[in-house]
Amino acid sequence: MDSIGVLMACPMNAYLEQELEKRFRLFRFWQVPQKPQFLKEHAASIRAVVGSSVAGADAELIEALPRLEIVSSFSVGLDKIDLGKCREKGIRVTNTPDVLTEDVADLAIGLCLAVLRRICASDKYVRSGKWKKGDFRLTTKFTGKTVGIIGLGRIGTAIAKRAEAFNCPISYNSRTEKPDCKYKYYPSVVELASNCHILIVACPLTPETRHIINREVIDALGPKGVLINIGRGPHVDEPELVSALVEGRLGGAGLDVYEHEPEVPEELFGLENVVLLPHVGSGTVETRNAMADLVLGNLEAHFTNKPLLTPVV
């Protein structure tokens, strides 16, 4: 299989890179000095693209790779892949569901605790020597707070299960109400935001969910409300979020994703009611290895004519 060309869209994982190098003819797109030139030269040998949450396969790239058969994403999110184009051309698409569900859900709750209990801010307080001069302020209890989840899929459900262990009443919004669901459904995100203390974004990014967190939702969440985003940056109207936080119209935020990663709005750096993580939702050794194995497994299956492990298209 080492003659099969695989184009890796961006750096994502050293182990995955090594394994792809061993098994295929690997092209690292980010190291290419002139992309059009490169594509002219090598497009004919590229039969697979490996993408991530950072870069995938848009219409332009797909058009430039006439022999592309499969796009295997090192992520569960598919927003960087033109799924319509793939369907049109019969290109298979796989992602990495399930293996990262728990890590992302764990981090969502970790962010709730970090924001409400000011864990990061008080760690900074101790490190700066301020504790010797006085006690840290009161923080807010997490147990029992109402949690609203946008998107009750695998990740949303896992978040709900964890929050329940803290006696948090759970409510949600999703495209359709789930039958036999014990959590309270709200037909709109604004209503959900008006009725919860902590709002967590856990849905996929699609044209419909872009900026699902807008000014109206932020206002509904209010000066005591907290937003947790472990979805995608474009879920949130970031300038609105920033001004709400800076002006105190929103109580706090725990963010793992941003509209223009890796840029994080600097205005947020000085706020202690905000926790800013560099997109580490699935960032554990165990899970990244499992994700890499899924990418490799899907590619192997495809090129040996076996059923794909986690196909989307």
Add this chain to the structure above:
Amino acid sequence: MTSHPQNDGAPPPLDRRPPPPVLLLRHPTQFSVLDRPLPDTFRFLKPWKSPLPLGDFLSSADARAAEAILTSGMTPVTAEMLRRLPGVRLVVTTSAGLEHIDVAECRRRGIAVANAGDAYSEDVADLAVGLLIDVLRKVSASDRYGRRGSWSGEGEFALGSKLGGKRVGIVGLGRTGLKVAKRLEAFGCAVSYNSRKAKPYVSYPFHSNVCELATNCDALVICCGLNEETHHMITREVLLALGKEGVVVNIGRGSIIDEKEMVQLLVQGELGGAGLDVFENEPNVPEELLALDNVVLSPHRAVFTPESLSDLCDLVIRNLEAFFSNKPLLSPVLDE
């Protein structure tokens, strides 16, 4: 004090007698932080308002009339103090911990003791879980990294370690320990514990000594109280048994861990990480820890939310009212 025929010499109920005198060793911060007044159903004796030093104050007629003592975790209730206040039948502390009270002497004298009961246990358990997640998933460290603008540069931040499947040992399966266990189960952790005795109605595996617990766990969460047996119970040996990737979280008391040994092991890379709300010599934190990215440091604030403090204030008042109405205490400290 007038007696009432149907009470057989027991004191009359609260509403039919002058407010019982309660010796207040220190104004409880829980009330002052929330701007809550102390109830006027009791007559609080405030030694700091007297020109007399405490020792002399305790000999005064005023003090000797005290029927109860309200203390915090900072001011000791000693055998000597109890000897000098023969009217005291109840000690209420605003803390969960009891290491500042001579409980044995209270028992000998038939004095009831009430503490913070369950008022704090949820907040403390929440912080324990928050600290564990932070250490394993490098939450505070990544937040620092992001705020330096480092993310805009090259590296992928160092990967954390998955919570699910971790074997977590709870040291002290009391009110707080049980709540920590319940929360961690939801994250897919395998919980086991060490306590003075195995708990009969609990399904978590019990280990009779803390070293054995550590050998079989990836992380320890210290939830027990501080007393003679638990002082420096977490030794170098116990921490080494936890392993190079091992994590310790302490929301009990600093001196339960041999802090010097723990710091050395962290610096040498023999212990994976630590989440600490308590230290041996607060507010001093060992300098070496301030330079480490694999520790999360919290300034002993596990109980400081308005919710917990308010619950505690309610509990203190209700305990006093119950006692003086001959009703059972809400959070009695019982013999185990």
